[in-house]
Amino acid sequence: MQIPPPLDPVEAVKRAMPDALLDAKQFRDETTLIIQASQIVKAAQYLRDTPGLVYNFLSDISAVDYYPEYNRPERFGVSYHLYSMLYNRRLRLKVFVPEEEPEVATMTTVWPGANWLEREIFDMMGIHFQGHPDMRRLLMPEDWDGHPHRRDYPLGYEQVQFSFNVEEILKHKPLAEE
Amino acid sequence: MAVVQSPDSYIQEGKWEGNIEQLKGLVSERAFTGETMLLNMGPHHPSTHGVLRLLLELDGERIVNAMPDVGYLHTGIEKNIEAKTYEKGVTLTDRMDYLSPLSNNMAFCMAVEKLVDLDVPERARLIRVVVLELQRIASHMVWLGTHAIDMGAMSVMLYAFREREKILEMLEMLGGQRMMGSYIRPGGVWRDITPDFKPALRVFLDTFPRVIDDFEALLRNNPIWIDRTQGIGVLDPEVALAWGVTGPSLRGSGVNWDIRKAMPYSGYETFEFNVPLGEHGDVYDRFLCRVLELRECVKILEQGYQRLTDKGPFRSDDRKYVPPPRSELGRSMEAVIHHFKLWTEGFSAPDEEVYVAIESPRGEIGCYLHGTGGTKPRRVHFKTPSLIHISALPVMSQGHFIADLVAIIGSVDVVLGDSDR
Numbered sequence: 001m002q003i004p005p006p007l008d009p010v011e012a013v014k015r016a017m018p019d020a021l022l023d024a025k026q027f028r029d030e031t032t033l034i035i036q037a038s039q040i041v042k043a044a045q046y047l048r049d050t051p052g053l054v055y056n057f058l059s060d061i062s063a064v065d066y067y068p069e070y071n072r073p074e075r076f077g078v079s080y081h082l083y084s085m086l087y088n089r090r091l092r093l094k095v096f097v098p099e100e101e102p103e104v105a106t107m108t109t110v111w112p113g114a115n116w117l118e119r120e121i122f123d124m125m126g127i128h129f130q131g132h133p134d135m136r137r138l139l140m141p142e143d144w145d146g147h148p149h150r151r152d153y154p155l156g157y158e159q160v161q162f163s164f165n166v167e168e169i170l171k172h173k174p175l176a177e178e
Numbered sequence: 179m180a181v182v183q184s185p186d187s188y189i190q191e192g193k194w195e196g197n198i199e200q201l202k203g204l205v206s207e208r209a210f211t212g213e214t215m216l217l218n219m220g221p222h223h224p225s226t227h228g229v230l231r232l233l234l235e236l237d238g239e240r241i242v243n244a245m246p247d248v249g250y251l252h253t254g255i256e257k258n259i260e261a262k263t264y265e266k267g268v269t270l271t272d273r274m275d276y277l278s279p280l281s282n283n284m285a286f287c288m289a290v291e292k293l294v295d296l297d298v299p300e301r302a303r304l305i306r307v308v309v310l311e312l313q314r315i316a317s318h319m320v321w322l323g324t325h326a327i328d329m330g331a332m333s334v335m336l337y338a339f340r341e342r343e344k345i346l347e348m349l350e351m352l353g354g355q356r357m358m359g360s361y362i363r364p365g366g367v368w369r370d371i372t373p374d375f376k377p378a379l380r381v382f383l384d385t386f387p388r389v390i391d392d393f394e395a396l397l398r399n400n401p402i403w404i405d406r407t408q409g410i411g412v413l414d415p416e417v418a419l420a421w422g423v424t425g426p427s428l429r430g431s432g433v434n435w436d437i438r439k440a441m442p443y444s445g446y447e448t449f450e451f452n453v454p455l456g457e458h459g460d461v462y463d464r465f466l467c468r469v470l471e472l473r474e475c476v477k478i479l480e481q482g483y484q485r486l487t488d489k490g491p492f493r494s495d496d497r498k499y500v501p502p503p504r505s506e507l508g509r510s511m512e513a514v515i516h517h518f519k520l521w522t523e524g525f526s527a528p529d530e531e532v533y534v535a536i537e538s539p540r541g542e543i544g545c546y547l548h549g550t551g552g553t554k555p556r557r558v559h560f561k562t563p564s565l566i567h568i569s570a571l572p573v574m575s576q577g578h579f580i581a582d583l584v585a586i587i588g589s590v591d592v593v594l595g596d597s598d599r
Contacts, residue, residue, distance in 0.1 A: 058422055062546040063557075064548050071529065081561075088441065111421075112421055113420060113421040113566060116565055117566075134203070139599075141249075148257055149557075155258065155261050
């Protein structure tokens with residue numbers, strides 16, 4: 001079987017979807033493509049299915065919160081780490097998500113394995129994934145207040161429950177009262 | 179305070195209805211008519227390998243759908259690392275995958291080293307490979323023992339844990355602790371190998387291949403074992419890739435992808451070893467892949483033993499990132515300053531992001547690290563193989579018996595500390 005020669009992902013995306021690619025970055029031999037949030041699924045599909053790119057494996061999805069200094073366009077960033085088994089190289093897609101409306105389209109239509117990774121980000125960062133089949137919390141209890149991995153969420157501890165403060169604690173845990 | 183009520187009164191008052199509504203879309207329509215049964219398995223079930231809860235939808239004894247529920251072991255490790263300097267974060271990574279703490283150390287340290295562009299000396303990388311392979315054997319021993327005991331083969335567990343004990347003793351010689359040694363640090367390893375390490379490794383390498391023979395004799399051609407494992411939990415290569423399954427679980431389906439071969443780190447490219455592959459992607463092939471991997475570990479360790487010299491650098495001498503040796507503190511003012519700076523403030527890393535993946539005993543552990551420009555990370559995220567493998571459990575278990583589900587959970591080797599972090 002003839003394997004087509006590898007294409008440069010930056011050039012390929014720039015040619016195929018010029019309005020989707022906002023920026024491309026190199027840091028320590030890692031390529032990052034900054035993609036417009038509305039086009040991310042299309043871009044991933046293109047990178048997966050085009051001969052010469054074939055980024056067929058989704059390694060990881062992580063989210064990062066740039067609070068408080070905001071030296072990026074928006075508050076949240078979501079990074080998709082793709083890997084091409086054929087050409088043995090990695091690529092990072094990055095989208096920026098605004099604070100007011102933290103929403104991105106789901107990647108589960110491209111890779112079903114994105115399911116729990118996106119649930120974890122929803123749980124920890126409060127970023128919604130539109131079209132996700134099962135958008136529930138993954139790690140934290142269902143009735144938890146807030147999203148712990150946001151930078152403005154304090155690194156706290158579980159309050160010890162005594163008889164004098166039990167009502168105050170249960171106020172934040174509607175399901176525990178049952 | 180909640181009043182204790184009998185289950186009957188709950189049903190009469192209709193209190194369960196709210197919960198059933200929440201399950202819409204997760205269970206099939208047959209569950210609402212009562213044709214299939216919902217059964218809770220775990221979180222404290224002996225064969226779910228930790229606190230994994232599974233909500234099963236059953237048609238008789240066959241699984242229609244399994245809904246895993248994780249998070250019982252969530253300890254906020256990633257959040258805690260954000261509040262610590264890079265050097266101090268290493269100790270927390272030990273606690274994620276508690277059966278192979280050194281792999282977690284390695285992923286985190288490699289990410290830190292990549293972020294600050296820190297070189298590791300040749301001999302330190304060799305020591306890292308040796309301890310990582312020891313850790314791989316130790317982790318596979320726990321997997322083999324518990325996997326076999328789940329299926330009723332008691333004696334394997336006792337042999338496996340005996341061997342693991344020998345490895346933990348060797349790790350104690352190096353890191354001072356049996357399990358959570360934090361032996362791998364940014365820039366190298368914590369301290370040099372001790373004089374009794376190499377003789378102990380020699381004895382282990384001489385005896386262990388015969389123990390693998392024993393394991394194979396006990397299980398590989400055992401007709402009961404074959405009956406229980408062949409054709410169970412089949413994972414096609416395309417499905418495995420789509421779900422992001424990695425490690426021996428992926429190789430059991432015949433996909434030749436091992437990060438040690440594909441993107442070698444820490445000098446794995448200089449070692450000769452093979453990557454065992456399965457064919458059918460069932461529980462038996464995943465089992466066989468791991469058992470054959472043990473022999474490859476011994477091969478790597480044998481080469482590591484030959485190359486490991488008694489003296490040499492064991493961590494980088496870049497004083498801005500790695501603390502000076504104790505002996506220098508008494509006579510060098512600069513060393514004292516470096517030491518003080520590293521232990522109070524820590525070192526700074528740029529406001530950039532890196533992603534590093536290594537091959538842990540379970541699969542790809544990825545570490546996504548984002549610096550702030552200061553001494554603490556902005557975000558650390560671990561992509562852990564167990565989380566992905568648990569999310570793929572429903573695909574593997576549909577249509578099988580509950581007893582086979584136990585075999586499937588064992589075959590993908592999940593550790594709940596790894597998935598929940």
